[in-house]
Amino acid sequence: xxxxxxxxxxxxxxxxxxxxxxxxxxxxxxxxxxxxxxxxxxxxxxxxxxxxxxxxxxxxxxxxxxxxxxxxxxxxxxxxxxxxxxxxxxxxxxxxxxxxxxxxxxxxxxxxxxxxxxxxxxxxxxxxxxxxxxxxxxxxxxxxxxxxxxxxxxxxxxxxxxxxxxxxxxxxxxxxxxxxxxxxxxxxxxxxxxxxxxxxxxxxxxxxxxxxxxxxxxxxxxxxxxxxxxxxxxxxxxxxxxxxxxxxxxxxxxxxxxxxxxxxxxxxxxxxxxxxxxxxxxxxxxxxxxxxxxxxxxxxxxxxxxxxxxxxxxxxxxxxxxxxxxxxxxxxxxxxxxxxxxxxxxxxxxxxxxxxxxxxxxxxxxxxxxxxxxxxxxxxxxxxxxxxxxxxxxxxxxxxxxxxxxxxxxxxxxxxxxxxxxxxxxxxxx
Ligand SMILES: [Zn+2]
Numbered sequence: 123x124x125x126x127x128x129x130x131x132x133x134x135x136x137x138x139x140x141x142x143x144x145x146x147x148x149x150x151x152x153x154x155x156x157x158x159x160x161x162x163x164x165x166x167x168x169x170x171x172x173x174x175x176x177x178x179x180x181x182x183x184x185x186x187x188x189x190x191x192x193x194x195x196x197x198x199x200x201x202x203x204x205x206x207x208x209x210x211x212x213x214x215x216x217x218x219x220x221x222x223x224x225x226x227x228x229x230x231x232x233x234x235x236x237x238x239x240x241x242x243x244x245x246x247x248x249x250x251x252x253x254x255x256x257x258x259x260x261x262x263x264x265x266x267x268x269x270x271x272x273x274x275x276x277x278x279x280x281x282x283x284x285x286x287x288x289x290x291x292x293x294x295x296x297x298x299x300x301x302x303x304x305x306x307x308x309x310x311x312x313x314x315x316x317x318x319x320x321x322x323x324x325x326x327x328x329x330x331x332x333x334x335x336x337x338x339x340x341x342x343x344x345x346x347x348x349x350x351x352x353x354x355x356x357x358x359x360x361x362x363x364x365x366x367x368x369x370x371x372x373x374x375x376x377x378x379x380x381x382x383x384x385x386x387x388x389x390x391x392x393x394x395x396x397x398x399x400x401x402x403x404x405x406x407x408x409x410x411x412x413x414x415x416x417x418x419x420x421x422x423x424x425x426x427x428x429x430x431x432x433x434x435x436x437x438x439x440x441x442x443x444x445x446x447x448x449x450x451x452x453x454x455x456x457x458x459x460x461x462x463x464x465x466x467x468x469x470x471x472x473x474x475x476x477x478x479x480x481x482x483x484x485x486x487x488x489x490x491x492x493x494x495x496x497x498x499x500x501x502x503x504x505x506x507x508x509x510x511x512x513x514x515x516x517x518x519x520x521x522x523x524x525x526x527x528x529x530x531x532x533x534x535x536x537x538x539x540x541x542x543x544x545x546x547x548x549x550x551x552x
Contacts, residue, residue, distance in 0.1 A: 147546040149191040154201035160499040173520040176545040204255025204521030206501030209461025213263035246282025252473030253523040253539035261291035269334035288339035290315040294349030320358035327362040343379035356386030415463030418481035445486035460497035520546040
């Protein structure tokens with residue numbers, strides 16, 4: 123486990139270093155009215171941040187302006203590390219009237235990979251604008267279209283967040299395409315890496331990492347299909363991932379799929395909707411993070427309104443159970459990492475829709491500081507970027523955003539991102 127953590131951090135360093143080639147900004151002194159210290163879980167008043175090139179060189183009150191440096195005055199703003207969304211799908215957007223099967227097949231057969239990549243590039247920009255400077259993109263991206271988009275962002279051709287990508291998710295037979303006729307089963311293998319047996323599971327890890335995956339995404343259960351990966355398959359995946367220096371993120375919705383994935387040694391549980399307390403304790407014991415891909419009340423109402431749903435009862439009971447399990451996870455001490463999974467088109471920029479995850483966590487009962495740590499410090503740790511992202515301190519990447527207002531007393535301030543810098547480059551100015 124420790125070896126995997128080390129190599130994952132080394133890989134992350136490579137990802138960040140490759141950005142230095144794209145552009146080399148100059149020296150900038152940022153004057154911050156209020157600064158979020160994600161490690162301390164506290165807001166500090168009147169801090170300065172010295173940025174040299176793509177990295178932070180110094181942080182503290184009253185820093186001197188170096189010769190030739192530019193000043194950015196954010197004295198009236200709250201300054202945070204760039205946000206991290208640990209569960210996205212930039213290459214997939216589902217129409218409200220569709221399903222994973224119809225929309226997934228449409229993406230494969232009618233949209234096609236070149237257009238899919240262009241659509242992904244347009245969505246990438248909206249994440250940056252929303253203040254999300256790093257994402258972990260977990261599949262539903264055809265044959266490594268996520269990797270292509272990551273490269274275009276790294277070489278400076280396309281503005282977007284730093285991407286950690288999985289390539290095709292490792293799934294039991296059928297992928298997430300229920301209803302697919304057996305004679306067309308191969309279509310699922312264009313969107314998922316279907317695995318059968320531990321040997322094949324290990325081979326799938328070797329394939330994905332060889333073709334550019336930074337993380338392995340698996341489907342412990344492949345809802346809405348009924349399959350489960352076996353514990354032996356998942357153990358083979360985790361072992362091979364450790365050898366290849368990457369981590370494993372497990373889609374797992376029911377309690378059985380969650381327990382089995384934790385038993386096999388995965389690093390995060392994605393969704394975890396029906397998790398029981400005993401399984402949460404098991405996660406805590408094994409140091410497995412929960413990425414609760416929850417929608418907030420505004421998103422649910424928008425969804426119901428757009429889909430012509432007149433009775434909101436179902437949406438409200440959905441919210442109540444999701445919130446209750448998040449509170450249980452918090453009480454039992456499980457690390458919570460922000461991840462949006464905002465793949466349904468509710469009209470509007472996808473990055474803004476993704477950012478609503480923060481409101482879901484806040485509505486469930488996490489404090490503003492806990493929510494911000496889930497989207498900065500905890501995300502960095504899960505992605506192997508501790509000390510490099512999710513924090514404003516010397517040596518970290520200069521991923522810096524500013525909000526109008528104070529999210530500690532007015533959480534809606536998170537809707538008012540006015541400044542965005544990624545790796546020292548400014549993408550949005552007040
Ligand atoms: Zn997802």
